[in-house]
Amino acid sequence: MSIAIPESTGASTGPTPLVCGAPDRIIATYAGAAIRQDRFVAHVTALARRLPSATAGVNLCEDRYAFLVSFCALAVAGQINLLPPSRAPQSVLEVMNAHPGCYAISDQDLAEPPPRFWRMPPPQDSVASDGIIPELPPDQVIAIGYTSGSTGVPKANPKTWGSFTRSTALNAQLLTQFSVSSHLGIVATVPPQHMYGLETSVLLPLRSNCAIHGARPFLPADVADSLHEISEPRLLVTTPVHLRALVHSAISMPPLNVIICATAPLSADLARAAEVRFGAPVLEIFGSTETCIIASRRTANEETWQAYSEVVLRPQPDGTQVDAPWFDTPVILQDLVELLPCSQFRLRGRHADLLEIAGKRASLGDLTRRLLAIEGVVDGVVFPSGTDASGVRRLAALAVAPTLSTAQILDALRQSIDPVFLPRPLRRIDALPRNETGKLPHADLLAALRR
Numbered sequence: 001m002s003i004a005i006p007e008s009t010g011a012s013t014g015p016t017p018l019v020c021g022a023p024d025r026i027i028a029t030y031a032g033a034a035i036r037q038d039r040f041v042a043h044v045t046a047l048a049r050r051l052p053s054a055t056a057g058v059n060l061c062e063d064r065y066a067f068l069v070s071f072c073a074l075a076v077a078g079q080i081n082l083l084p085p086s087r088a089p090q091s092v093l094e095v096m097n098a099h100p101g102c103y104a105i106s107d108q109d110l111a112e113p114p115p116r117f118w119r120m121p122p123p124q125d126s127v128a129s130d131g132i133i134p135e136l137p138p139d140q141v142i143a144i145g146y147t148s149g150s151t152g153v154p155k156a157n158p159k160t161w162g163s164f165t166r167s168t169a170l171n172a173q174l175l176t177q178f179s180v181s182s183h184l185g186i187v188a189t190v191p192p193q194h195m196y197g198l199e200t201s202v203l204l205p206l207r208s209n210c211a212i213h214g215a216r217p218f219l220p221a222d223v224a225d226s227l228h229e230i231s232e233p234r235l236l237v238t239t240p241v242h243l244r245a246l247v248h249s250a251i252s253m254p255p256l257n258v259i260i261c262a263t264a265p266l267s268a269d270l271a272r273a274a275e276v277r278f279g280a281p282v283l284e285i286f287g288s289t290e291t292c293i294i295a296s297r298r299t300a301n302e303e304t305w306q307a308y309s310e311v312v313l314r315p316q317p318d319g320t321q322v323d324a325p326w327f328d329t330p331v332i333l334q335d336l337v338e339l340l341p342c343s344q345f346r347l348r349g350r351h352a353d354l355l356e357i358a359g360k361r362a363s364l365g366d367l368t369r370r371l372l373a374i375e376g377v378v379d380g381v382v383f384p385s386g387t388d389a390s391g392v393r394r395l396a397a398l399a400v401a402p403t404l405s406t407a408q409i410l411d412a413l414r415q416s417i418d419p420v421f422l423p424r425p426l427r428r429i430d431a432l433p434r435n436e437t438g439k440l441p442h443a444d445l446l447a448a449l450r451r
Helices: 037-050 064-076 089-097 161-176 195-207 220-228 240-248 268-278 364-372 406-414 442-450
Strands: 026-030 033-036 056-059 080-083 103-106 117-119 141-146 156-160 184-188 210-213 234-238 258-261 282-288 292-297 305-307 312-316 319-323 331-333 335-340 344-350 354-357 360-363 379-387 393-400 426-428
Touching: 026 037, 026 064, 026 195, 033 037, 037 064, 056 064, 056 089, 064 080, 064 141, 064 195, 064 210, 141 161, 141 195, 156 161, 161 195, 161 292, 184 195, 184 220, 195 210, 195 234, 195 282, 195 292, 220 234, 220 240, 234 240, 240 258, 240 268, 258 268, 268 282, 312 335, 319 335, 344 364, 354 393, 360 364, 364 379, 364 393, 364 406, 379 442, 393 442, 406 426
Parallel strands: 026 210, 056 080, 056 103, 080 141, 103 117, 184 210, 184 234, 234 258, 258 282, 393 426
Antiparallel strands: 026 033, 141 156, 282 292, 292 305, 305 344, 312 319, 319 331, 335 344, 354 360, 379 393
């Protein structure tokens, strides 16, 4: 058996249901209880009637089921889900300022509530369901996702219901080759506000026969507890940072059927270690806030990426143009690719990462890989810190290396990179300033360097 895929990848010309599947299928685990689809729909419609009057709401819900309900309720009410790159007060305020008249919604009391904050009431068991599943037109903008800011200022990316349903059908198809049952339970460590988290832990339960666990586990023990609370087959949606912590922990994990990883490059060594540790295939997915997921590979034994059906890649001097039938317009990514037969490709780095100093070339990704390869370096990154008087880019590095000195790290780097690319300064810190998805916003790196 494989995951049921009720939604075709073909274009829809009319409204499509908010959720697909039988009324009694399980769509989520919330507060230790299994939530049926008909009960979920009742929660959504009840909340939609209570929302403040506005065109948009900043969705800050922490519990994943609360986010699922509020995300759908806003859409049913004709409002847009605003998804900030983080829940930091300043980040939220910037998004709200860009959308006058919007409000913020959360299932939790916030220490620093933003303006026009509305506390979401808990989903009520007593609400009655009329059995009618709301439908949404394909051209309705239901979310605006913001890039992480890891390469600059966060940018807004509107998403329509039609584009979401078509890309989610392809995500569900990808999982069919790894599912051993008609129902897949999902535990995710990435927040639902992030596009990767939204696609895998919100849209998949809506548009295919999957159920999401409501928790947002962080520590290995939390992940194990959440996985124990759902039945097989199990899907873990995570990041390289979380995956590395899970691999090196001594926590006993229940059987996994597949692991999906994204938000940062996944090394083949870590992918192989995870497959051995958990006895499950590790899929690395490739995408962006602008494009959603467009390709995948099994990193433990594959270097090349397989693009999704109907996704077209066109290399450009400064990156790659990506197009698909569900895009309004083609998207230019900074990633450089080498096209291969059968819709496969190799990543050759990012245009912004390429360096040329004193006639010599390197990439930030490769320099960071060499830093991480030093024995004793637990985490680290090489990044641009500005330019000198002649316009040449300066490089800096942050390293988590409790047993090494700065001099020892630099000496080790000299063995593998050209001296012109040695990062100066290189600073040892206790932890890199990673955000909720494990990414490193450039502004946070510069701030950590100055401390």
